[in-house]
Amino acid sequence: MKGYLAIILHAHLPYVRHPDREGMLEERWLWEALTDCYLPLLDVLHGWERDNIPGTITMSLTPTLLSMLDDDLLRNRYIRFLEGQIELGEREVHRTQHEPHFQRLARIYRENLRATYAAYKDQYHCDVVGAFAGLAHRGRLEIMASAATHGYLPLLGVNRGAARAQVGVGVDHYRSRLGQRPSGFWLPECGYNPGDDEILAGQGIRYFIVETHGITHASTRPRYANFAPVYCPSGVAAFGRDTETSKQVWSANEGYPGDHVYREFYRDIGYDLDESYLEPYLPPGPIRTHTGFKYYRITGDGDHKEPYDPDTAAAKAREHAGNFGFNRGLQLDYLSSIIDRPPLIVAPYDAELFGHWWYEGPIFLDKLVRQLAAQNQIEVITPAQYLDQYRVNQVTTPTMSSWGYRGYNEVWLEGSNDWIYRHVHLASERMSQLADTFSWPGELERRALAQAAREVLLGSASDWPFIMKSGTVVSYAENRVKQHINNFNRLHEQLTSGTIDEVWLADLEDRHPIFPDINYHHFQVGKTVNLQTAAR
């Protein structure tokens, strides 16, 4: 056996729930991820279970994603979305009746949508989380916990209560929903700051993932670089991402998903066809967006695109899986000549890459794991399984790092988004003060404290500064931060003055029913914080 490969898929979406507005563009993120990624991944995982394929992959399912998947309002909306998509599929089959190649694709999409609809309603009973949890309970999948609202801890951690709350509320939600304690914790954006591991240790976490240089730049030189974990002084293990496996999948120049036979993401009928035809299936406006009906392949770097051939693309995905496995074998052979234990390659990816961004991704993943199982040279392992086998590891302190651009905190702290921190930090400090101060709250106070904690957490999501940096739906992100911080400020004022508006509070609870049993005490720092910084 040459070594180990840990495939980790990080599934996350920000909490988007607007009960008074259906069809918002941002809500489609969940529909698209479910249709293109999560349900196809479940198919792949169940296929491995059915065929008794050895090897276990790891996934992180963030609390905000879990909450949305469990939400009845969103479930019903997703069913209506699928029904609309199937109707669009029927129309596409009819529209392309004189173009056999495109009609074949339209039929495939329509049948896939019908199968998705049947799986979601009849097989999973709208309980996707339950489906993933079932695989985990049967040992076919390892699920990591993550931060409550995917807050970026190196920058939020200025207030330790905020960092503890992100971890504590996230772990609480995991335990209540999945019925077990998590072994692993996915740090949002792999954002690590020395000392944050102590918070994870306090929640019983065994391991987390960091970027490559988080390990290789550790306080003492790691003997095995990022090809074995290290223990932080707190006892929590840190696993470092492998660069080569990342490049082969993520790289725009060298990565598989850019192959010219694969489906072109940006050629979608949502942008190509007449608005009057598409209007029933687009967000109100209508706003042109992706529908999932894509008929062209990447072809090349220019604008000219050739028709997509799913058979050729599927064959290419299987070929790429073979190539990936072959390269891992070479890589492990090379590493084995240097280090004195079987090397571990840690390969984390955003789950949405497989199926949404890279349409053929699930085929690649399926083929890869089956092939590795057949060859029996590389074991597909989870980080927890590795720690069970290799209990003795070097103790050192990883360095502050992230998997964001340039490897540190820049993505979440720069000109477009730095303004949020004076509001988010103070809200977190005040929430800690409230948690410290209200020792015996009445029922109304307890509800207000819980909702205040939710608002702080929702306003602290790393998604908002990320969106501001990437320049996509910036106004939406800005308004989300303002909304939640304003809500918190108002709750803070009401709690400290003893004048809680119960009607308004109930409205907030109804709009954002995330973490119904939230334990706001995670925000406690154990003393009343003096915000004065007078000279001493």
Next chain:
Amino acid sequence: MELLLIVLALILLPIFVVKLLDLRRNRYNRHRSEHQVEVPPVRSPVRLTPAHDTEFGHLPDVGEFSVAPVDPGPGNLPDRYDVDRMILMVRDPYWLHTYWELTPRREMELERLIGAENYASSTALVRLINIDTTEVWEAVCGLHATNWYLNPARPGDAFVCELSCRDRKGHYHLLLRSNVVRTPRDCPSDKIDPEWATADELWARLNPWGYRLYGGASPGIEYIRFRPHVGASPGMGMSPWERSG
């Protein structure tokens, strides 16, 4: 007669006190406007990428179209919270970021402490102190130019930031002090755990795809739909900071 004088004093004394406070406040406001130095609130030589160069992330590409904004609730966020505080954050091994809020209450406290004339003639400074090396960088600032990027370019060191006034005698008077942060390393450590030692040559071979043994973050990867990776070494522009200490 004596009773009449006492009554007049009780009536006139509060009026006199109020007038005195008004005079002090006006002088304070004049002082503030005279000593606010216009400086750019944000310093960063790093160019922001154009809006359409999106990083690969877990959010689908939603195209170029804006959406109906979420109701932001009761108004925009407050400009001020009436809380004295200064926060220091790490951006990367070479750059820090600080923001602060200074209340009139705190300014008046210091003015009372060191005297009005001394305070009025002093210069407001942001001071960045390297705790490990005791180096200090200073820059003249406006007391309410409250958002700064700082470039000490000292990986692996601990820092604290202060907002101070320096009087004509060169004495520093603290207004605000930040939390302490430590910048991350930008290269592998030269400290070796003897129980986990390995030869340099072998350790370098653990990264055979061109990753330099020293320097920078993980090797640059051009992600799908990423903007091109810029070299990890910052090479940032000259800081206008005046180093002292």
